[in-house]
Structures are given as structure tokens and as C-alpha cells.
Amino acid sequence: MQITQELLAALPEHIVIHGDEMTRPFECDGLSMYRQKPLAVVLPENIEQIRIVIEICNKHNTPIVSRGAGTGLAGGALPLDNSIVLGLSKLNKIKTIDPQAKTAVVEPGVRNIAISEAVAQHDLYYAPDPSSQIACTIGGNVAENSGGVHCLKYGLTVHNVIAIKMLTIDGEELILHRNDDGIGLLALMNGSEGLLGIITEVTVKLTPKPERVQLVMASFDHVRDCANTVSNIIKAGIIPAGLEMMDQFAIGAAEDFTHAGYPRDAQALLLCELDGDHDNVEQELTKLLALLSTAATIKVANSEQERLTLWQGRKSAFPSVGRLSPDYYCMDGTIPRHYLADVLENITQLSAHYALRVANVFHAGDGNLHPLILYDASIEGDIEKAEALGTEILKLCVDVGGSITGEHGVGIEKLNAMCHQFAADELEVFHQIKAAFDPQSLLNPGKAIPTLHRCAELGNMHVHNNELPHPELERF
């Protein structure tokens, strides 16, 4: 392969990985049902080496797929057969920490949790906490605009990044800052899934650790009571640091796996975490307990140990469910909160219709659903059934004014669903924005935005601006 030889000649040999065996670890990301080996993988150790890769790829008209830790769940870092994978995990230095300004400047391959660990001595932390935070990189977080459990109060990645340095496909450096005058190019880069540029440095905002953190668990005999409680908490003026909901199936699975002390007979479980200074938390706690009148049981965690144990069940929800089924498919739709109960009931009906079990875990506070569809890939037709059910669930989310993806990104996984959320004109604008940065389409081409042709072939009904074709019809 000519390009591989050229990369080997221009770069230190140990950072260029090639050959069938050696590139195998890079053939997929967290969405492992899709696999593809690239021409070669380059793991640069400095910015100059990234520039060389860009230059050589430009010359050969070869696509570049950027990759952080490869924990993405939507296939955003899936290699293309004719591509080079640019793995940024070796750029893992924390350059500076400024405790006064509450900022840190880090390289793109620094792991999310490593930032919080490094600044802990100053009683600070980096707020966005995707569940993969032990492994995922900050560069990947920016590319996906990652969320986590604490988004409702502390925001997404886009709210916690102050500046980035990036290289354009021409190898030019572009510095983007939150306080730049004019249009929001920094915001645009957040969630751009590696299609617009290569991130080489990130300045993040650090958050002071709260004085007190208080977790309350409440169980409910009726799902609707739990969903209404979520709305009532927000309506009462409380913004919890975390507000998580699980359905009966997920509760049982988590309890079997972690023995966190969840009530197995409950139909729904709510975990509500308050944080802040001591007095504020005390006031909010009093208010919160008064709002839990429909709960069957209430448990106020009275030690840090108990708090962590109760969280363990929720945080292990995916592997807990994974034990019950050979395969599961994780969805990531978002909905306006007041549709929670309706959407849940609809998912239950769909689950029965497709004869596939669905476990529901939600970031209820921000309306982000993670239904887990259980299936068995060894049974013929089961994958297709799971995908069809998943598509129905995402359509449901769009129909009530939500989105097909809250925090996992589109990648290759949700290209079809994009056709349902956006009309041809908007998709065309997306393609033109890409071309404004990358006219030859060399950066992660084919991901995130479906071609108009693909959408036409699918013939999906597009719900324009959430105006349903027959608004008079009852949808639930």
C-alpha cells in the first residue's frame, strides 16, 4: 500500500500500525456490530505528526477517521476500508491547571476522569461525566458533545469547554474561544463527530466540588406517579444534580447484579441527587420529601457509602441487563419531560408487539431515554426485529418533539433515523457546512449526516417542525 509506505517513511515507525493483525484492535468502536479494518492506524505523539498525516492523506485523497478511546456507541470512529485512523490517545498530557480561573488546558487524548483526578487537590472537578468516563477522552467528548448523569444542572460538554485548538483539513491551526465575537464556531465543533476538523487541544472549565451531596431514592407502584414526580420536582424550582429513573425490569436486573438494596416489587424507581452548600441542600431536601407523596418507599442515603451503593445499581444497569440476554441494543432518544409516562406506556406496547423485552433507564431530569432492547443475534431475524423496534422508539421521540440522539451521536448507527428528524433542506445545509470546512470530504466522510438519496430510498415520513400530518389523531 503506497500510502502506508509513505506514512512509514515520514513518521517514526512505531506510531504507524499496519497489517491485518495489527489494525484489528481499531476495526470498531463501542458499536461492535459494525467492523472494518482501515489501511493503517497512526498514533501521533505531537501536533507536527498530525500535520504530516493530514498532508499525506490530502495528497492521496485518503479519508481520515479520528479516534479517541474508541468508546463511542454510534460507530462514529468506525474505520472506512480506504481510510487512515488517526488515534489521538497518546496525546494525553494535562498541560496546565489554573485553580484560580478554574480552567485546565489538556491534550485531546486525556481521559475524562483523569482531569477530575488531577484537579481534585484544588477541590475542583470536570463536571460532564459520561458513563465511559474512566476510558473516554476529552477530544472524543468534544466531538460527540457528551453528556452524563449531571447535565441538567451542570450542562453538556459544549457548556464546559472554554476553547479548543484544531487543525483544518489544510493543516492550518484554528483557535476557537467561547468569548469570540461573531458566530459560534466553538459550539459548532462540539458534536461535529470528527467531520469538520481535528481537535489538538482543549481548555475546559472546572467546577468547585459541592460542600454536600445528598441522594434520595424513591420507589413507586405506578410508573405514571414516578413520571409526574419528575415534573413536579422541576416545577417546584429544584434542579437536582442527577435525576434518574428505572423501570421494573431494570430495577430487578440491577438488584440481582449489584444488591444495591432496590425494592424489586416497585414499578418504577427514582434516584434524585441534590448538591450544593449545606443549607441549600437541607432546604431542597425538605422540599423534595414533600413532593414524594405518591412514593411507596423513600430512602434518604445517610452515609457516603450508602449513596455510592445506591448509585452502583443505576450505574451498572447496562451490564446487569446484559447478563439476561445474549445481546442488547441501547437507544438514546430524548423527549420533553411531560411525555415521559406516555412514551413509556408506548414503549411497553411496542415491546409486546415485537415480542422483545425492553429495560428502561432514563436520565429523567433532562428527558434522555436509554431503552435497552434485548435480543439474540443467533436467532435469525432477531437483529432486524430489534432494529425495527428501535426505529419505532426513535420515531416516537421525534413525534413528541424530541430527538433521535441525546448524547451518543449519530455516527453510522442513526443515519436512517436522521431522515425522520430532518427535512431535505436542513440535511443539505448540514452537507454544505461540512463542505465549508472540508470541501474534498476527507474527514470521517459518510458519518453523522445521511445523503439525501439515502433518505429518499427509505421513504421515511418526515415530521416537519413537529407538526404531525394529522394532529387531531390520538397518538397514545
Added chain:
Amino acid sequence: MNIEEIQQQILDAEQLQIIGNNSQLKSNHLNTLDMSAYSGLVSYQAEELVMTVKAGTTITYIESILAHNEQILPFSIKNTASTTIGGAYAIGSPELRDAVLGVKVIDGQGRILNFGGKVMKNVAGYDVSRLLVGSKGQLVAVCEISFRVLPKAYPVATSTGTIKQTPSKVRQQIEKNLKQVFDPNGRFV
């Protein structure tokens, strides 16, 4: 004034300047698209912490509605009496951009486009609704804006302002390319 009339006015003009209440950017152009008449609440549910309004709605009006539900805007705006939300969006600030969740706009070719939505978390497609904050009426006519609001008890983010400096050559080129995307005929001046 309805959205089709705005669309028609854009298509009929060779060039026009988008204005709100003239409180932020002063107009000096003869042909103007006055968005201040396109105003009012589109949707608001207090428990969602999300409000959608038409671009000509004044900040004062928005704040009065929020006050009924003990809620506030998460960003601060000067001259609230005359400033429209569309004008504040066009001028832009980092804190306003943080709060934006979605927009309905008309581009330079008269196309009505929707970006983002009314939910806190949404990573489908590029974040165009935050990109266009600070576009100063040069890229699109902003018609509707959805944004996040806060309970009264929570502190409003401190205004950090914007830093005016000559953009680098690369940035200038990208901004030029994006002007071509949204307004290829240079209608919005």
C-alpha cells in the same frame, strides 16, 4: 405578520437589513426587514424549563411571563424594555448561546429551516442553533427561538462578554464559506 410574509419579503428583495427594535444594532439601510412585529409566545411549560418565542418578542415580556412561574432567563441583557430576543440572539453572548436549544430561521434563499429542538440534550446534526448566535443578521432571518430557563433560586451566569479581535485568515475563510451556505446571494446586509 406571519412567517410566509417574512419569507416573501426576503424573496422579493435584492438586499435587505434585518432589524428588531433598533436597540442593539442601528439600521442605516433603506430596505429593512422589521422583525419586531413578529412577536409572541409559541410554547412554554414551566416544568420543561424551556420556552419558545417569536423573534420580535421583547425581553421584558419574556421576563414577565417567566416571573409568573418563579423562573428567570439564564443570561442577562441590557435595555430589556426595547430589546427583542431576536436582536439579543443576533448580537450574541456566550451565556445566551449556552441557553439556546433550537431555532426556526429563513435563509437567504427563502427556505424555512429548523435546527435543534425543545429538549436539553440533542446531538442530532450540527449545532446550527448555537452556531448562528452572534450572526448579526448576516446569515439568516431568525424567526423562532427555543431556549432554556431557570428557577428563580438559581444564579444567572455572569456575563463574560465577547472579545473583538481581527479574525485569523483561516477563520475569515470559513466564515466566508458559511455565508455562502446560508446566504449565497448576499441578500442580508
